[in-house]
Amino acid sequence: MNTVVKIENLVKRYKELVAVDHMNLSIEQGEIFGLLGPNGSGKSTIINCLLSLTNYDKGEITVFGEKMRADNYSVKGRIGVVLQNVAVFDELTVYENIDYFCGLYVKDKAKRKELVQEAIAFVGLEEFVKFYPKKLSGGLLRRLNIACGIAHKPELIIFDEPTVAVDPQSRNKILEGIQELNRQGATIIYTSHYMEEVEQICSRIAIIDKGQLVATGTKEELKSMIQTGETIRVEVPEMTSEVLFGLEKLSHVLSVEYNDGLATIKCSGGRHNVLHVLEFLNNTETSFGRVFAEQPTLNDVFLEITGKELRDEVQ
Amino acid sequence: MKAVLKVAKKALPSASIYFGIFCAIMFVFTFFAGKDQEKNFQATELTIYVDDADDSVLSRTLIEYLGSENKITTEFDKEMVSEYLFNGYTDYVLYFEEGFEAGFFAGKEGGIERQSIRANVAFVDQKIEMFFRYVRAELALGKNMEDACGAVLKNCEKQAKVGVVSVSKGGIMGMVPGYYLLSYLAYILPAVLIMILGPMMHAFYKKDVKMRTDCGMVSVRKQNLAVVAGVAIVASVVWALLMVLGALVYHKDFTVGTFLCGMLNSLLFLLVSIGIAVLSGVLVKGVDALNGANNLISMGMAFTCGVFVPADFLPEGVNKFAEFLPASWYMKNVRMLFEEGEMVDNMRKFFENCGVIAIFSVAIFCVFLVVVKRKRVA
Amino acid sequence: MIYYMYRVKRLLRNKTLFFWTILFPLGLATLFKFAFSSITEKTWGFDTIPVAVTTESGVAAEAMFVEFLEGMENDGAAFFSVTETDKDNAEKLLSEKEVTAVIVLGEETEVLIYENGLNATVVKTVVDNYLQSRDIFMEAAMTGRLAEVTESFADETETLAVREFEGASKDPMIQYFQALVAMASLYGAMYGLLNTGEMNQNQTVVAARRLAAPMKKLPTVLADVAAACTIQYLQFLLILAYYLLVLKVDFGRVNGWLFVAGALYSLFGVLIGYFFGCVLQKEKGIADSVMTGCIMFSCFLGGLMVGNMRMILETSAPIVNRINPATLIAESMHALCVIGDMGWFARCMISIVLWCILLIIVSVVALGYHQRKIGREGKKA
Numbered sequence A: 001m002n003t004v005v006k007i008e009n010l011v012k013r014y015k016e017l018v019a020v021d022h023m024n025l026s027i028e029q030g031e032i033f034g035l036l037g038p039n040g041s042g043k044s045t046i047i048n049c050l051l052s053l054t055n056y057d058k059g060e061i062t063v064f065g066e067k068m069r070a071d072n073y074s075v076k077g078r079i080g081v082v083l084q085n086v087a088v089f090d091e092l093t094v095y096e097n098i099d100y101f102c103g104l105y106v107k108d109k110a111k112r113k114e115l116v117q118e119a120i121a122f123v124g125l126e127e128f129v130k131f132y133p134k135k136l137s138g139g140l141l142r143r144l145n146i147a148c149g150i151a152h153k154p155e156l157i158i159f160d161e162p163t164v165a166v167d168p169q170s171r172n173k174i175l176e177g178i179q180e181l182n183r184q185g186a187t188i189i190y191t192s193h194y195m196e197e198v199e200q201i202c203s204r205i206a207i208i209d210k211g212q213l214v215a216t217g218t219k220e221e222l223k224s225m226i227q228t229g230e231t232i233r234v235e236v237p238e239m240t241s242e243v244l245f246g247l248e249k250l251s252h253v254l255s256v257e258y259n260d261g262l263a264t265i266k267c268s269g270g271r272h273n274v275l276h277v278l279e280f281l282n283n284t285e286t287s288f289g290r291v292f293a294e295q296p297t298l299n300d301v302f303l304e305i306t307g308k309e310l311r312d313e314v315q
Numbered sequence B: 001m002k003a004v005l006k007v008a009k010k011a012l013p014s015a016s017i018y019f020g021i022f023c024a025i026m027f028v029f030t031f032f033a034g035k036d037q038e039k040n041f042q043a044t045e046l047t048i049y050v051d052d053a054d055d056s057v058l059s060r061t062l063i064e065y066l067g068s069e070n071k072i073t074t075e076f077d078k079e080m081v082s083e084y085l086f087n088g089y090t091d092y093v094l095y096f097e098e099g100f101e102a103g104f105f106a107g108k109e110g111g112i113e114r115q116s117i118r119a120n121v122a123f124v125d126q127k128i129e130m131f132f133r134y135v136r137a138e139l140a141l142g143k144n145m146e147d148a149c150g151a152v153l154k155n156c157e158k159q160a161k162v163g164v165v166s167v168s169k170g171g172i173m174g175m176v177p178g179y180y181l182l183s184y185l186a187y188i189l190p191a192v193l194i195m196i197l198g199p200m201m202h203a204f205y206k207k208d209v210k211m212r213t214d215c216g217m218v219s220v221r222k223q224n225l226a227v228v229a230g231v232a233i234v235a236s237v238v239w240a241l242l243m244v245l246g247a248l249v250y251h252k253d254f255t256v257g258t259f260l261c262g263m264l265n266s267l268l269f270l271l272v273s274i275g276i277a278v279l280s281g282v283l284v285k286g287v288d289a290l291n292g293a294n295n296l297i298s299m300g301m302a303f304t305c306g307v308f309v310p311a312d313f314l315p316e317g318v319n320k321f322a323e324f325l326p327a328s329w330y331m332k333n334v335r336m337l338f339e340e341g342e343m344v345d346n347m348r349k350f351f352e353n354c355g356v357i358a359i360f361s362v363a364i365f366c367v368f369l370v371v372v373k374r375k376r377v378a
Numbered sequence C: 001m002i003y004y005m006y007r008v009k010r011l012l013r014n015k016t017l018f019f020w021t022i023l024f025p026l027g028l029a030t031l032f033k034f035a036f037s038s039i040t041e042k043t044w045g046f047d048t049i050p051v052a053v054t055t056e057s058g059v060a061a062e063a064m065f066v067e068f069l070e071g072m073e074n075d076g077a078a079f080f081s082v083t084e085t086d087k088d089n090a091e092k093l094l095s096e097k098e099v100t101a102v103i104v105l106g107e108e109t110e111v112l113i114y115e116n117g118l119n120a121t122v123v124k125t126v127v128d129n130y131l132q133s134r135d136i137f138m139e140a141a142m143t144g145r146l147a148e149v150t151e152s153f154a155d156e157t158e159t160l161a162v163r164e165f166e167g168a169s170k171d172p173m174i175q176y177f178q179a180l181v182a183m184a185s186l187y188g189a190m191y192g193l194l195n196t197g198e199m200n201q202n203q204t205v206v207a208a209r210r211l212a213a214p215m216k217k218l219p220t221v222l223a224d225v226a227a228a229c230t231i232q233y234l235q236f237l238l239i240l241a242y243y244l245l246v247l248k249v250d251f252g253r254v255n256g257w258l259f260v261a262g263a264l265y266s267l268f269g270v271l272i273g274y275f276f277g278c279v280l281q282k283e284k285g286i287a288d289s290v291m292t293g294c295i296m297f298s299c300f301l302g303g304l305m306v307g308n309m310r311m312i313l314e315t316s317a318p319i320v321n322r323i324n325p326a327t328l329i330a331e332s333m334h335a336l337c338v339i340g341d342m343g344w345f346a347r348c349m350i351s352i353v354l355w356c357i358l359l360i361i362v363s364v365v366a367l368g369y370h371q372r373k374i375g376r377e378g379k380k381a
Helices: A043-050 A093-102 A110-124 A138-152 A169-185 A197-201 A219-225 A241-248 A275-282 A298-306 A310-314 B002-008 B010-030 B055-065 B078-086 B102-106 B121-140 B144-156 B178-204 B207-214 B220-253 B255-283 B287-304 B316-322 B327-337 B345-376 C002-013 C013-035 C040-042 C060-071 C087-095 C117-141 C146-154 C172-189 C189-196 C205-211 C215-248 C256-277 C284-302 C309-316 C320-322 C323-340 C342-376
Strands: A003-015 A015-026 A033-036 A058-063 A079-082 A156-160 A188-191 A205-207 A212-217 A226-236 A252-257 A262-268 A293-294 B047-052 B071-073 B092-096 B110-116 B162-164 C050-054 C080-085 C103-104 C111-112 C160-161
Touching: A003 A188, A015 A033, A015 A043, A015 A058, A015 A188, A015 A205, A015 A212, A033 A043, A033 A169, A033 A197, A043 A058, A043 A188, A079 A138, A093 A110, A093 A138, A093 C002, A110 A138, A110 A169, A138 A156, A138 A169, A169 A188, A169 A197, A169 B055, A169 B121, A188 A197, A197 A298, A205 A219, A205 A298, A212 A219, A212 A298, A219 A298, A219 A310, A226 A275, A226 A298, A226 C060, A241 A252, A241 A262, A241 A275, A275 A293, A298 B110, B002 B178, B002 C117, B010 B178, B047 B055, B047 B078, B055 B071, B055 B092, B055 B102, B055 B121, B055 B144, B055 C342, B078 B092, B078 C309, B078 C323, B102 B121, B110 B121, B121 B144, B121 C146, B121 C160, B144 C117, B178 B220, B178 B255, B178 B287, B178 B327, B220 B255, B255 B287, B255 B327, B255 B345, B287 B316, B287 B327, B287 C013, B316 B327, B327 B345, C002 C013, C002 C189, C002 C215, C013 C040, C013 C172, C013 C189, C013 C215, C050 C060, C050 C087, C050 C117, C060 C117, C080 C087, C087 C111, C103 C117, C111 C117, C172 C189, C172 C215, C172 C256, C172 C284, C172 C323, C189 C215, C189 C256, C189 C284, C215 C256, C256 C284, C256 C323, C256 C342, C284 C309, C284 C323, C309 C320, C309 C323, C320 C323, C323 C342
Parallel strands: A033 A188, A033 A205, A079 A156, A156 A188, B047 B071, B047 B092, B110 C160, B162 C111, C050 C080, C050 C103
Antiparallel strands: A003 A015, A003 A058, A205 A212, A226 A262, A226 A293, A252 A262, B092 B110, C103 C111
């Protein structure tokens, strides 16, 4: 497999703040590579450095085997960008916007026309080609934003939080679209703070916090890095300390918390954890209500490694 | 109510610019203040630039002859003559060639040239040719040049007696500053009110806001009252501010009578301006567009109705068109107050004009109500 | 190319700018036309003056005087239109403003005027001349040298020659229209300012998005400038056409150089926008108001509000006229179209070119400074 992007020892400082701290990443061809981290963790800065939109203090970025510089136009031409905020011109129609951005990459008129039509079809904006962006709903606008970024068929597409403030329906469409692009051969870099999305579509994930790389790997690899294999939540109206103590003693159980009638039991990977817990509660004649069992999420990974919730930062 | 005024407050910075311009204009025009004319004839003084390369008895005498009724300047930048003429710095330029007197004595033509771009100063040509006839006549009587010139000057002291029938307060360009105060009101009132009331109306009658307030506890009646009160407060503050400002600076230009009439006139025009402001507020979408409309309405009306440039100077067609605009009737009254001197004779006409302004305001408010009603139904 | 085309399209579709740079100058021009078109005609133009002459006594001299008045001509038009009538009727005509003056002939010739003014002065001057000539003749008759005097009066030698005014236009009001072209040209700065909003990634998202594309910076900036200039130049042509074809303003000699100059004015305006955009990068709003303020002040000095401002400054502070952008534009048009002084025109053009160079240098320096700063401090996410 070819390495498409290689980031070595990247350091970017904003005055005292170290936004990116000795970052090393390598992204292979054909991947959907997720950059996951809370807001302000440095995802966008990495993207900006990668695109040479900002200069950086240290390190080296190689894209398609070439050193990335602001004037490396041959490399820039192979990259597509969908930025976090919608970057389209209000004065141009949907068609003109796509044509404009495609035109920044593709000079040939006939070919461009074809590409633009394909992009419009891809995001499903056929009915809106003559609309001005102001008349589009939020979801449609995002789709236009994406069409502008991908129309020239780039080999590497960078999505920087493309689903912020998008309704669930549009979000799914966008995610499907990204996967489709990937199937068509594009390498994708996808940044988000929504772990569900990253989990859903990314083949490999880098978790980032405070400018530092926390962990990389497939989601399975990441989840196996942490001890928690399963989290069981049981509604228990009343629980004695003996029972609590007994639960903790069960094999595979890592920790037990009891708050407001809800017991949260973290277990290491095992087959019948739920059964064991319920059996114990039954044996100790503790009455219980509903039971939930969850496989570990990336949030758990993030939580265990950094000691804080990924979600908290979202709000 | 509070909300209504809050929206108005937002427009204050831009409105204060208009106040600034207004004050500046008034300040400038105090310089143009006309002198009160006496009931005597006064020759209209022309500015004549003279380039006297001959410097002879004859040339000097001609200069003196012209100088008795005109302003003569001999020191000027000769390179700039075209500019002076073009900009009205001088009305008439005389060039004496060297040897002019000798040539004249020998009966040659020329030797002196005149230059002007004004067509109506041709009488000066006549006057100069006449002067030369006098000199020739005196020479023919056997006098030498010096005596002839002296005799001509003496002869020219003989002048016709002139009686003046009417005294205007200074004609079109020579009004007292108080006139400018009242006339510029015709520009500034609509401009400032559109600026403040426009966004207010716009905000209040926006469909969503309207629907939401309608859902609220406040009855439609009370809402409308709040708007009316807001408009009234804003408008009266603006008007009072302008009047106080004017009264402080220009009190000496008014008598009690003209002041009261001026107040009545401007109050009626205030109503029209409010009407225009609220109407444009509900009709024009967006602050940018409102800004543009404001310029077009207030400036357009001011130009066509003789606020900036006196109506006498405007083409006939424009004056006819202006009769369909309220400001022209307002201006008619303002001119009457200052131009005609005696107000009493024209009181009837004055109140008729006031009536026309009042009808304008009623008509505009009717249109406003219809528009608002339609918006509500839609 | 596509880049340039779309930039033109976008700038044209900006409604606010469209209003301020095109509709507003055209509207103002229309108002100027209404307001100023007849001022010159009414204050400087020549009109036959209606006068009444009372000829009650029926003396031959009176008939001669009337004949003399009626014979006076100015460029083929009669000086006076004379009504011969009795005194009562003459006064009635005067009070109704039907005539400018009443000339009461008699032992003591008297002139009655309604109000003071140029026409009254003209009538009085003519009557003065009549009286003065009469005295000379009377004196000559007394000394018995009437023949010589009559002969010298009959001498048709035209001593006074006319030197034509060299300007191609005799209407000073066109200075308002020149200043208006200057204003419209300088308003091109709005397009320039809009363009600078997309030069640095910290200003708009679209700017960042654009920078990610494989486009060289210099050509894109040049395409932007060219697009703004194109619109600006079209607008210049539109205003000029509106002046000449619709309003029929007496603009003087319009020749090819004016169209060359128009291109330079357009560039000048756009560069001013770039200057403000590059120097005051932080706040778009501030740059906007500062720029508009500066332009309006420049236009004021250039004669937009007071037509002969340029002359006032020329006599009091000529340096202002040498450097004020609006004046340079208005003055170059004046030099070219009205006066026809190519040297003067060239001097104005050179000043504008120097201005442009200065604006470019400062803009580039400021842009570089801000970009380094962004590099150091980063953008606020």
